[in-house]
Amino acid sequence: MVALSSLIWCPVLLGILSWLAERRLRGAGNWVTLGALVLLLFVSFYLGAMGDSFVSLSWFSRFNIHFTLFYDGLAQLMVVMTLLLAMLALLVSWREIDRRHGFFHFNLMFSVAGINGVFLAADLFLFFLCWEAMLLPMTALILIWGHENRRYAAIKFFIFTQVSGLLMLLSIIALALFHQHSQGSLSFSLNELQYLDLPIDVQFWLMLGFFIAFAVKLPSVPFHTWLPDAHTQAPTAGSVLLAGILLKTGAYGLIRVLLPLFPEAAMSFAPVAVTLGVISIVYGALMAFSQTDFKRLVAYSSISHMGFILLALFSWQAIALQGAVLVMVAHGISSAGLFCVAGMLQHRLQSRELGEMGGLWASAPRMATVTLVFVMAGIGLPGLANFNGEFLSLLGSFAVYPLHAVAATLAIVGSALYGLRLFQRTFQGPVHTEVEDLQGRELLFCGLLVLALVYFGVQPHLILEASAASLDKLSALASFSEVRP
């Protein structure tokens, strides 16, 4: 199934194509990129319709490294989400990008390629390669098209992720060497490494290497400080990709790599991880409440929401795992929506300061309505997608960590506070300034986002069914390693 690998190399080629197209004809790049993303979406659905698929090509035989891809329901869910959010990123920056259009499209497509690689890789070397490669275009997006303080944000983002990635690389190499020790040959295959019998203390250190890398990406307190800067300084397209997809690669890594490889160590580490999750939830909410910058506020709220994923995954209950996946999708949609609104406001007002907004409802009622839906989704209003995710996460984790679950539940009150404050400061109150309301293209994608939130709010089982097979495997692993507090 070479078609599967096209999800990785096609975006790069099409990105170059759209770069060239933009050079020949101003504005053509937008359409080429859009066409490319639609094409890739069809490919991913086509592949998904054929069931689980697997491809393995020899790549670097000196180290027994293979180009191995694995495509199942969960991977498909993430790939489709990546493509859709990339489309959103493209639509929202259709006219916003003011320089170097061709190069922008190339970077957008290159990051899609890297992210797809992370979601598909079934070989740890490939996983790491894509993990790091997606950094490059993302840093370029922040650096070239970002806002006033972009250099600082870009360098911080890059160094945080790269250094934590190095720790993961060490763990990967050590794992492969352990495999050589016990089985006679190096192996980077995720599948083979699962059956490796490691002493618990070794497991613990190796797990820590992976955990730090994933916790930085997620991000979890105390590794979160890159995120507010990166999100705030990135152009809207960059923020959408960062919040919508990039953060989920951390969660995906936990589900796909860390938990299956080190079940026992993960279990013994769970109390710490769960505590970090709850701290992230509370801390993110508190920090979000005290922000005056629209994007920064949303960025901190992301930290808070990602805390639920950490809490859910490490409590390792079937129901909590489902909750985590739901949060991944729902947060992808709602935060991407909020960043779009932030981008559109910034484009109109040249400011992200909440103090300079206010009373916008009068001039832009449609924008206010969709923002209200996004904010409500973030708060966890029943009927919108986020509620299901957070509810299942809390339900599952309550069974094992009741105290943590209670603390997290109380923090949801905090999310209502910052969410409502955000909405109030921008759209309500005395009329401070006037903006143009949503027009054609903007109305289209905002409407679709709202629809998606409502749809997955009432029909969450679609996501759950897609990811069921992968999660069942994890739940089965959990029953083997009963190290419960």
Place this chain on the structure above:
Amino acid sequence: MSMHELWLLSPIILLGIGILVLMLQTSWKRNANLARGLALMTLLITLVAHLFFYPDHSQTLTLLFEHEPVGGFFSLLLLLASLSVAFLQGPYSGGQSREVSEEFYLLLLLSTLGAMLLVMARHVAGVLISIELMSLAMLAMLAYNRQRRDSLEGAIKYLLLSGAATSLMLLGFGILYAVTGHLLLAEMLAVDPGLPGKAGLILVVAALAFKLSLVPLHFWTPDVYQGAPLNSTLLLTTLSKAAVFALLLKLMLMVPQGLAGDLTLILSWMAIASMLTGNWLALQQNNLKRLMAYSAIAHMGYVLVAAIIAMGQDDDLVLETAAYYMLAYLIASILVFSVLANLSQLDAEKDVDRTDEIRGLFWQHPWLAVTLVLAFLSLAGMPITIGFIGKFYLLTLAVGLSAWWLVGAMLVGSAVGLYYYLRVIFVLFDKTDRSLPTAKSFYLSKIWLGLIAISLLTLGVLPGLLGDQLGGLLFAG
């Protein structure tokens, strides 16, 4: 000496003939273009001859030299470096330089000859002759632009210190000879030579460490790098480092058990100190040549890890690691200096080497800037470049032997290194209104550089292309 041995020696002989022809041409009629053509032709013919007679087993050629795979692979690296310098000199000197141009190519060929002999040496005399041939020719190249004060200062500095290092090496070999009574390297180190012998070996290693600019023998590096014309700096940072490292690696493979313990300790400290100091001092630099000097110190620290592990560890991976890492370092260095050389003029007061001077390069000369970005990413060890594969080899080696101190220093060094490489990369994307002139079009040079840049990406994305073959290239089979 049999006919067969003469054939095996043919790359060296051809290189020598090329030097003679170039010398005759220069004394008959001065012509920079002709000299460049001759030098390139000589190097290419040497390369072809070397590939044709690529060693698949070890064979002695006279008392002084031997024809064996490790030296063979490093000779390839040396020719890569020399060819790049020869290709670059055209755009850099602009064809019509105030300085005489022909001698540069002559010195380049002489230096290459010395380096190629050095990696083939098996006898103390062979080592000394070839290392001096390489260094003296290079010395003249370091001072090539006599109008520049810095250039002269750097060359004098290098002359004095390099002379001191050579005398240390002589003394060291002298002591080893006095203790063991042998002058062949392998016999000299065959048995544990006791305490005086240990002192001798350490002197020799110190001299090599000077050439590799390992901490604490690194102080000359930044000044010499900054002063010398770009092309000479490139030769210094590639040719001389690769050749000397090959010798060090060979010596390490021979070190007897009794000496290995202490030497491992000393070299480990040097490696850790080089990685940390090199990267730390590079942080402060705004001058790209100085930055590359400190980065070279750090990278020599990384690759020294392979040499340390080579002692007492009979593992195929060690040699492969050293080879791959050296190749990665060479490719990246060549690209960095070549971009700078394309922006600079030999006749100018100074080279373009401050980070301010390349601000916004991406918007004016995208290809040059992309090359520079790739080179720096490779030096930083980012995936999809060859530098990452080199780092991967090295980490695998170090983790496999549980050399945690070295691994730790490598991690800290990489993290610090990332910052200053990124800083330079980011400068390339800044806005600027200054226009940067580039050298006139030298298509051959550009094609050559394009090939190297493509190989940087190709070997980074498809490491198996070379990695799977390295075993066959490095081991007598």
